[in-house]
Amino acid sequence: MCESINEATMLPLIPIVSDYRRRGIDFELIVPEDEWLRRLFINTNWAHHIQPNGYGPSTYRGGNVPALQFGVDETEDAGDILNRVMDLILRELDTNRGALKAIEWSLGEIMDNVSNHAESQVGGFVQATAFKNNNVVEFVVADAGIGIPESMGMTDHEHALRSSIDEGTTRDRSKNAGNGLYGSYRVSTLSGGRFAINSLHGELYYRPSDGSVQSHPRKVPYNGTSVLCGIHVGDPELLHKALRFKGQPHDPPYDYVERAFENREGELVFNMKERAQRDFASRQGGKRIRGMIENLLRDHPSVTFDFDGVAVISSSFADEVFGRLFVDMGPRAFMTRIQMRNVDPTVGGLIDRAIVQRTRLGNGDS
Template identity: 45%
Template sequence: MGLPHYVEHRKFAKPRLNSSDPSVLQYLDQDEREVAVDKVIKSALRKTDLSRANIAALEWAVNEITDNVLTHSQSHVGGFLICHKLSHHDILEFTVADAGIGVARSLGILDECEAVERAIQEGVTRNKSTNQGNGLYGTYQLALASSGIFALNSAHANLYVTKAGEMHIRDESIPYKGTYVVCQIDCANPQLIEHALTIGGREHSPAYDYIERKHEQAGGVLRVEAKDLCQTFGSRQSGIEARRYISNLLRDDDGLRLEVDFANVFVISSSFADEVFGKLFVEMGPLRYMRRISLRNVAPAIEGLIDRAITLRSQTGL
């Protein structure tokens, strides 16, 4: 997870988010926050089957909670973010933490338990002229709709919502010096936004999402650089993550076409080629595959490996 760096930064290197293990990401300003959120979404696309709507829901929640840190917490170390997929479930859990003034001081409420309870209610914020106060509320609703846990700890107050939706609030004798939020989102729920993000009596749809910002081109074309699909091109495990990333990009709109750009990639393994392109060819069928997926800037050696992988996989099937 990379935690030792934040305990003793002179001895341990700063962690990097890779394709296998989640790492703690620190952010000190809006630019670093946006980079951290994008890394989390990219990792989620590699590890979990996601609809376009659920990508937007996850991105909205992580954006809201991480932005709260910079807007309200006055944390001298900024914020910390980590996200991982629960084993054997399509559930993503993310945690955002800071070392700031806490929810009660931010809202101007003396009772800390009352403060965390009010913080997850709709429209609660310290300054309604600049903030709508729906970040924690909407994130809490996403966890409820997912039958996932939600936790909000700040100073002496501990709010915990079980998978059954039961809320428990208790006064802790040992304070957490700051605030942290834990939220679980069920990515297998196709109507997550419809069930959860109702704000001001109206369904809230995030205006745009990661795929639109990072991959959409004119004319209904998505473009992805091969290096965004995974960290390495030498293993079947990397291929599994790359294939899931591609499948997620194409999942909801059969009219979209995807260009995979292999610029500056000079070698891939046979197992990687088979896991990604061989299996996609068989899963989608030849005509649909050729209509929807094209490769650009492919080195001859890589092209040969992909052609062979498709031929062999077509003979053996999935």
């Protein structure tokens, strides 16, 4: 009887189950009776990965990136997964470019570790969830590989996990810097979030109440590695505070915002058709896009909306994005910081009307 469950518990099971299947042992999933939980198992891809012949991949697009597999044939591209997680944070939470960089760096390092060290026959699995109530993103990366203690050649598993999060700890100095887990630990904990590792007979987690690192022996080994990060995404200083190696600040180049939005002139261009098509129909969609624009404007002087290929938007979407931004920012800031190009006359009319009406109402009413 399953009454409640979360990704921190479920995701680490997925690579283990997949590894059994690879060795010829199949699983049948009996989904929870509760309708909400049943849908959770399907939307998160847990059902799909546990019993692929019974459940197809999730098509749900809500506040999470479902469990996705990477690093072996015919699985997702690691870079695409990273982009999906960054897009999720930008849409759902209040954030800034520095925090986004710190999160992208951390997730990238933890996923790279699977490819570089784990020797997992089923690759790795990632899942991410955005929690609006406390402005936190949580992700878990898990594999069915040799485990951190084994990779580091250490027999004391608890000790191996503790040492893996120290600066400069690596199994191979000539190839690696040893900053991946150290940096991710710092990003998570300095943001006021969570951090935990399970690997073989070791278990390690950060205890926020006193800022200590706790570790325990596990009787039943976790046959692989699972890393959980919970990160508060609002602090503009997070990048500078957390990513320092040998005393030097680290600013990761070519970040998500640059890849996804910057053109050659360094302007931010928001392609409406590509990024907002699923949001045009509703007020809720408009809210998400406005949140995204507010995040981008936090670190950039202006954003250009490119409406190429967009023939119509709903008036509630136009109100939620342009009406409210206009009233929030005021006419002068709106006109200097928001540009629009390739606007179809119908769409232009809808935007104008939304701005006029919202100006009359003010942002208080809905």
